[in-house]
Amino acid sequence: MSTTADTLHSEHEHHPYGWRRWLYSTNHKDIGTLYLLFALTMFFLGGLSAMAIRAELLFPGLQFLDPDLYNNILTNHALIMIFGAVMPAGAGIANWMIPLMIGAPDMALPRLNNLSFWILPAAAMMLILSFIVPFFPGGGTQINTGWTLYPPLSVQVGMSMDFLIFAIHLLGISSVLASINIIVTILNMRAPGMTLFKMPVFCWAWFVTAFLLILVVPIIAGGVTMLLFDRHFGTSFFNAAGGGDPVLFQHLFWFFGHPEVYILILPAIGALAQVIPAFSRKPLFGYHSTVGAMLVIATLGMVVWAHHQYTIGMSFAAVNYFMIGTILISIPVGLILFNFIATMWRGAMTFETPMLFATAMVLLFSFGGLTGVMLAVIPADIQYHDSMFVVAHFHYVLIPGAIYGLFAAVFYWLPKWTGHMYDERLAKIFFWVNMISFNLTFFVQHFLGLAGMPRRIIDYNVIFAEFNFISSVAGLIYGLSHLLFLYIVIKCIRGGKKADNKAWEGATGLEWELPSPPPFHSWETAPRVK
Amino acid sequence: MATPPVDDATRRRNRRTALLLGAFAIVVFFSSVPFWKNLIQTALNAAR
Amino acid sequence: MLARMKTIRSLWFLPLLLVSAAPARAEYGLNFPPPATPIARDIYDLHMLTMGISTILLIGVFGVVFFAIWKFRKSRGYQPDQNFHKTWFGTWSWIIVPAMVLGVDLTIAGSAQKVLQEMWIVPKQEGMLDVKVTGHQWYWEYEYMDSGIRIESRALPEDQADDGLYLRDVDNRLVLPTHRPVRFLHTSADVNHAMWVPALGFKKDAIPGYITETWATIDTEGVYRGQCAELCGTWHAKMPIVVEAVSESEFETWLAEAKAAEVAAEAEAAADIEWSMPDLMEKGKGLYNTKCASCHQINGEGLQPAFPPLKGSAIATGPTGPHIDIVLHGKPGSAMPPWKGQLNDLEIAAIVTYERNAWGNDTGDLVQPRDVKAAR
Numbered sequence: 001m002s003t004t005a006d007t008l009h010s011e012h013e014h015h016p017y018g019w020r021r022w023l024y025s026t027n028h029k030d031i032g033t034l035y036l037l038f039a040l041t042m043f044f045l046g047g048l049s050a051m052a053i054r055a056e057l058l059f060p061g062l063q064f065l066d067p068d069l070y071n072n073i074l075t076n077h078a079l080i081m082i083f084g085a086v087m088p089a090g091a092g093i094a095n096w097m098i099p100l101m102i103g104a105p106d107m108a109l110p111r112l113n114n115l116s117f118w119i120l121p122a123a124a125m126m127l128i129l130s131f132i133v134p135f136f137p138g139g140g141t142q143i144n145t146g147w148t149l150y151p152p153l154s155v156q157v158g159m160s161m162d163f164l165i166f167a168i169h170l171l172g173i174s175s176v177l178a179s180i181n182i183i184v185t186i187l188n189m190r191a192p193g194m195t196l197f198k199m200p201v202f203c204w205a206w207f208v209t210a211f212l213l214i215l216v217v218p219i220i221a222g223g224v225t226m227l228l229f230d231r232h233f234g235t236s237f238f239n240a241a242g243g244g245d246p247v248l249f250q251h252l253f254w255f256f257g258h259p260e261v262y263i264l265i266l267p268a269i270g271a272l273a274q275v276i277p278a279f280s281r282k283p284l285f286g287y288h289s290t291v292g293a294m295l296v297i298a299t300l301g302m303v304v305w306a307h308h309q310y311t312i313g314m315s316f317a318a319v320n321y322f323m324i325g326t327i328l329i330s331i332p333v334g335l336i337l338f339n340f341i342a343t344m345w346r347g348a349m350t351f352e353t354p355m356l357f358a359t360a361m362v363l364l365f366s367f368g369g370l371t372g373v374m375l376a377v378i379p380a381d382i383q384y385h386d387s388m389f390v391v392a393h394f395h396y397v398l399i400p401g402a403i404y405g406l407f408a409a410v411f412y413w414l415p416k417w418t419g420h421m422y423d424e425r426l427a428k429i430f431f432w433v434n435m436i437s438f439n440l441t442f443f444v445q446h447f448l449g450l451a452g453m454p455r456r457i458i459d460y461n462v463i464f465a466e467f468n469f470i471s472s473v474a475g476l477i478y479g480l481s482h483l484l485f486l487y488i489v490i491k492c493i494r495g496g497k498k499a500d501n502k503a504w505e506g507a508t509g510l511e512w513e514l515p516s517p518p519p520f521h522s523w524e525t526a527p528r529v530k
Numbered sequence: 531m532a533t534p535p536v537d538d539a540t541r542r543r544n545r546r547t548a549l550l551l552g553a554f555a556i557v558v559f560f561s562s563v564p565f566w567k568n569l570i571q572t573a574l575n576a577a578r
Numbered sequence: 579m580l581a582r583m584k585t586i587r588s589l590w591f592l593p594l595l596l597v598s599a600a601p602a603r604a605e606y607g608l609n610f611p612p613p614a615t616p617i618a619r620d621i622y623d624l625h626m627l628t629m630g631i632s633t634i635l636l637i638g639v640f641g642v643v644f645f646a647i648w649k650f651r652k653s654r655g656y657q658p659d660q661n662f663h664k665t666w667f668g669t670w671s672w673i674i675v676p677a678m679v680l681g682v683d684l685t686i687a688g689s690a691q692k693v694l695q696e697m698w699i700v701p702k703q704e705g706m707l708d709v710k711v712t713g714h715q716w717y718w719e720y721e722y723m724d725s726g727i728r729i730e731s732r733a734l735p736e737d738q739a740d741d742g743l744y745l746r747d748v749d750n751r752l753v754l755p756t757h758r759p760v761r762f763l764h765t766s767a768d769v770n771h772a773m774w775v776p777a778l779g780f781k782k783d784a785i786p787g788y789i790t791e792t793w794a795t796i797d798t799e800g801v802y803r804g805q806c807a808e809l810c811g812t813w814h815a816k817m818p819i820v821v822e823a824v825s826e827s828e829f830e831t832w833l834a835e836a837k838a839a840e841v842a843a844e845a846e847a848a849a850d851i852e853w854s855m856p857d858l859m860e861k862g863k864g865l866y867n868t869k870c871a872s873c874h875q876i877n878g879e880g881l882q883p884a885f886p887p888l889k890g891s892a893i894a895t896g897p898t899g900p901h902i903d904i905v906l907h908g909k910p911g912s913a914m915p916p917w918k919g920q921l922n923d924l925e926i927a928a929i930v931t932y933e934r935n936a937w938g939n940d941t942g943d944l945v946q947p948r949d950v951k952a953a954r
Contacts, residue, residue: 060744066881067812067813067814067815068812068881068884071809071811071812071814105535105536106536108536108540108544108547108548109544109545109548112548141884142884144809144811144812145809146809148809150769150770150808150809152768152769152770152786153769153770153809153810153811156769156811156912156913176552176555179551180548180551180552180555181548183547183551184544184547184548184551187547188540188543188544188547189536189540189544214551214554214555214558215558217555218555218556218558218559219558219559221559222559222560222561239787240785240786240787240788241786241787245787246770246785246786246787246788247785247788280650280658281652281658282658282659282660282662282663283660283663284663285662285663285668285671286663286668286671286672287663288672289671289672292672311772311781311782311783311807311808312783312785312788312790313764313782313783313785313788313790313791316694316695316698316699319694319698320691320694323687323690323694324687327683327686327687328680328683330679330682330683331676331679331680331683332676334675334676334679335672335675335676335679337639338671338675339671341639341642341643341646342662342663342668342671343663344643344646344647344650345642345646345650345662346650346656346658346659346662347646347650347656347658347659348650348651348652348656348657348658349646349647349650349651349652350651350652350653351647351651359643359647362639362643363639363640363643366635366636366639367636370632370635370636371632373628373632373683373686374625374628374629374632377624377628377686377687377690378690378694378698379617379620379621379624379690379693379694379697379779380621380624380625380628380690382621382697382779382780382781383610383621383625383776383779383781385772385781385807386772386774386781386807386808387774387807447607447608447609448607450607450608450609450610451607451608451609451610451611452607452610452611452774452776452803452804452805453607453805454774454805454806454807454814455807455809456809456814457805457814457815458814458815459745459815459816460745460815461742461743461744461745461746462742462744463607463742463746464607521535524535
């Protein structure tokens with residue numbers, strides 16, 4: 001053992017500097033930082049397209065986009081936010097925190113880690129190209145399908161769709177590799193005494209998420225491959241005229257697409273399970289039931305996909321099954337939210353920014369979850385389906401559920417990552433502006449949907465004008481508020497009050513025993529966990 | 531390159547687990563075409 | 579039931595109206611439009627029930643969390659209860675909470691069963707009116723299966739639509755009788771569309787190669803508006819659906835008139851007469867502006883790159899043969915559909931003549947219905 005340690009010691013002395021440090025990096029913290037910076041960049045790109053959508057919808061009539069460009073931007077917003085911003089942000093935090101939290105020196109497969117990150121910029125390039133090639137001569141038509149890419153519409157689109165298919169393949173490979181790495185790290189690299197059921201819930205959340213990714217990402221890869229074959233190689237997987245089935249693609253897409261929602265949300269829930277106990281100054285209420293509920297969510301989430309397709313004309317028995325299955329998901333989700341509230345109960349709470357975001361997530365995610373139950377009820381869903389009500393619902397799920405969870409995690413661990421405390425006053429201003437404008441933006445969209453405004457339309461009748469106006473104005477404020485977030489993060493990286501090893505009074509866990517920022521190889525000698 | 535201080539046995543174990551998971555992902559990918567299609571269609575036909 | 583729900587509804591939206599401080603206007607849509615079928619009314623009640631349950635639960639969650647925020651905070655000197663998760667409540671909550679949620683879930687799922695079954699299983703009875711609804715990029719085609727009457731329904735441009743109804747108004751309405759079950763058969767000629775008229779309580783996808791069914795018995799006369807609900811490409815926003823529900827006798831009258839008009843049009847097209855340029859141009863202009871202009875534009879300049887221009891194009895200024903051919907059979911792999919099933923010889927002759935002589939294309943070619951007939 002000692003000889004291995006000696007040779008290894010000389011090995012980790014010469015880590016590269018400059019651009020080589022990043023390009024050749026095998027260090028989980030550097031790669032985590034890269035992931036987070038990448039996600040932040042894409043978050044602003046996706047935000048820009050959201051601003052374009054809201055600006056277009058400010059008034060009835062065509063303002064400054066044409067319908068194809070509008071549909072293009074709409075597709076772009078969803079894909080960039082999901083694949084470019086939220087998933088890499090989650091992966092970045094996982095990279096940074098999992099080795100620290102389980103007492104490992106690094107991720108299990110550092111070179112694979114490098115690969116899975118550096119596929120991403122290439123994939124992002126493809127993704128962005130797919131939106132801009134139509135503007136070059138001979139570039140074909142724009143992608144006007146929405147992120148769901150339903151054929152036959154997606155077969156009509158020009159070569160930009162091929163770029164997109166390739167981008168999805170690359171993104172899929174990247175996240176499957178990252179998931180493999182996370183699973184192996186969690187299985188093999190835990191410190192002595194760190195049993196699976198002593199592991200922080202954040203690690204559990206990622207463990208479950210990584211399995212979900214490996215199970216569903218290859219399915220969408222299969223789906224878009226068939227789409228590619230239909231477009232270019234004369235197959236008829238989805239072409240009814242050739243004996244294929246256009247609905248098959250919808251099944252394959254949502255078999256991936258529904259678990260994808262949990263892929264986005266579970267890491268955020270895991271982060272909340274760290275943040276809420278820290279600022280309530282007492283242990284998480286119901287550790288085992290939280291972990292169990294996450295496993296149940298993952299399992300149930302895999303078998304209810306067709307609730308996105310109630311209108312395709314399935315049999316009564318099939319839709320009834322999907323309805324009941326979907327409603328049952330409220331049980332594990334409700335249990336997790338209950339555990340969070342019970343953790344706050346009889347605690348000694350303080351409300352630093354991570355806790356503000358965590359509380360907002362508990363409340364607003366409950367709201368989004370409840371409209372989710374309403375949507376699961378088929379007769380009513382037949383009215384909500386593909387209307388602005390759905391848009392409001394999933395933004396209430398994904399913004400509080402995924403993005404507020406990520407904000408809570410970022411503010412909670414920023415001192416650990418940078419070694420500096422962030423500007424608490426500015427961060428609180430950011431929270432309030434962000435949270436209020438978010439609610440104004442999306443709350444009114446429920447009414448638009450109920451009154452009959454379909455989603456994904458560029459122009460609308462005057463009866464929808466007032467709420468769209470409110471939504472757009474608030475939406476522009478909501479978008480701009482993120483510039484403040486950028487400023488806070490840059491300010492924190494550049495300096496600030498020095499952070500202690502344990503940056504928060506109530507924080508528990510191995511990551512707070514290391515210096516802030518932690519040494520190059522996080523845990524050179526594994527800690528002993530009682 | 532600066533790889534972490536990990537002993538050879540763990541490295542081997544890591545590689546084995548990763549290959550296993552990778553193989554699993556590839557199986558899932560190829561299963562998506564015939565397998566899931568059949569599963570979904572059988573289920574829906576049965577329910578019809 | 580409905581009256582009570584309306585009271586609840588107005589209370590439920592009160593906070594929002596106060597917050598937005600906007601003048602309350604009648605056409606503010608806050609909830610479903612008034613339902614016009616028994617099932618749509620059941621759906622409305624179910625929607626209000628689930629929304630009510632959700633609201634109560636949400637108020638509960640907010641109440642508990644805000645109480646906790648107020649009471650259990652460090653600044654008030656509250657000492658955390660480190661053993662709260664080890665009390666009997668902590669030990670058993672994992673089973674108590676799911677059991678309670680399951681109760682709510684079953685209430686909701688149970689109350690949905692009856693109306694789900696009723697709306698989902700289309701009755702197979704005599705005397706139903708069958709209407710085949712075909713989605714096209716970007717208009718609807720309705721076919722009354724029993725009488726063979728076919729109508730196309732397109733959005734009216736802004737200057738022709740009724741006041742305040744732009745994007746909700748069409749040239750030809752779908753006329754339906756009240757108090758008679760109507761079976762809708764949905765399909766599509768190109769990409770997926772979805773027919774959605776909120777007042778009728780259904781939404782169904784139109785999928786090429788599939789025929790999906792829905793049904794409705796309208797019991798209130800009136801005009802009901804809806805829109806296409808499945809993203810179908812460029813002009814997804816311009817596919818309104820307007821249903822006009824009239825009494826059975828008015829419906830029969832309308833049907834007879836429509837039939838007579840159709841017979842007259844067919845006779846005109848079949849008549850072997852030589853059409854003059856001004857007549858064909860005038861007919862062609864009207865047809866072009868409704869059927870072709872959404873892609874190729876009124877000015878014939880198209881929308882690049884998806885929709886090529888006709889003004890000065892090789893097809894519209896070259897020989898007539900390929901021009902008639904592309905209108906009849908469409909262009910595979912592009913958005914150009916075949917029109918041979920939808921337009922008669924006279925209509926196609928008029929459109930082709932118009933395209934060859936409008937916007938400075940002045941070829942002087944005059945295409946007669948018999949040329950089209952020969953090319954079919």
